[in-house]
Amino acid sequence: MRSRGFEVVSTWEKEGIRIPVRKTASSAGYDIESGRDMDILPGKVTLIPTGLKAYMGEEEYLAIYIRSSMAIKHGLILINSTGIIDADYYNNEDNEGHIMVAVYNTTSQPFHISKGDRVAQGIFTRYLKADGDEAKGLRTGGVGSTGK
Numbered sequence: 117m118r119s120r121g122f123e124v125v126s127t128w129e130k131e132g133i134r135i136p137v138r139k140t141a142s143s144a145g146y147d148i149e150s151g152r153d154m155d156i157l158p159g160k161v162t163l164i165p166t167g168l169k170a171y172m173g174e175e176e177y178l179a180i181y182i183r184s185s186m187a188i189k190h191g192l193i194l195i196n197s198t199g200i201i202d203a204d205y206y207n208n209e210d211n212e213g214h215i216m217v218a219v220y221n222t223t224s225q226p227f228h229i230s231k232g233d234r235v236a237q238g239i240f241t242r243y244l245k246a247d248g249d250e251a252k253g254l255r256t257g258g259v260g261s262t263g264k
């Protein structure tokens with residue numbers, strides 16, 4: 117039985133996309149790499165495609181955080197502070213569940229990222245449901261897919 121994990125998005129160039137790993141026995145985060153070469157321009161939001169999707173249990177999500185060194189040494193932040201990858205994002209009909217890392221370059225200089233550079237980390241997390249919660253909707257895509 118499988119619980120949670122990562123897969124390469126089928127439409128993405130598989131070459132050079134590595135399934136995330138934790139670097140040490142007690143690291144919480146799975147290191148997530150950029151799926152392509154990119155220039156992260158100052159003062160702009162850039163979506164970094166990862167070439168990855170994640171599957172998990174129903175009451176779990178994958179929390180995406182910046183790698184500390186990207187923030188502290190290079191001034192990159194996540195524009196949404198923490199990316200929430202919902203369990204039902206996996207294999208959605210729009211983009212298959214492609215995980216995007218939404219970065220903002222706080223410096224005045226462009227920052228180059230190569231395919232395979234570790235940019236973010238993902239931590240699988242459990243959440244709790246409120247009494248009377250009977251949500252049944254189906255996710256069809258990514259950011260803003262359930263409204264505006």
Ligand SMILES: O=c1ccn([C@H]2C[C@H](O)[C@@H](COP(=O)(O)OP(=O)(O)OP(=O)(O)O)O2)c(=O)[nH]1
Nearest residue numbers: 199200201202205215216258259260261262263
């Ligand atoms: O940094 C992020 C944040 C979100 N997502 C994907 C996964 C998530 O399941 C989906 C929707 O994100 P969220 O629910 O945070 O955005 P929303 O603006 O509330 O959109 P929706 O109306 O689709 O829920 O977009 C990413 O790939 N990267």
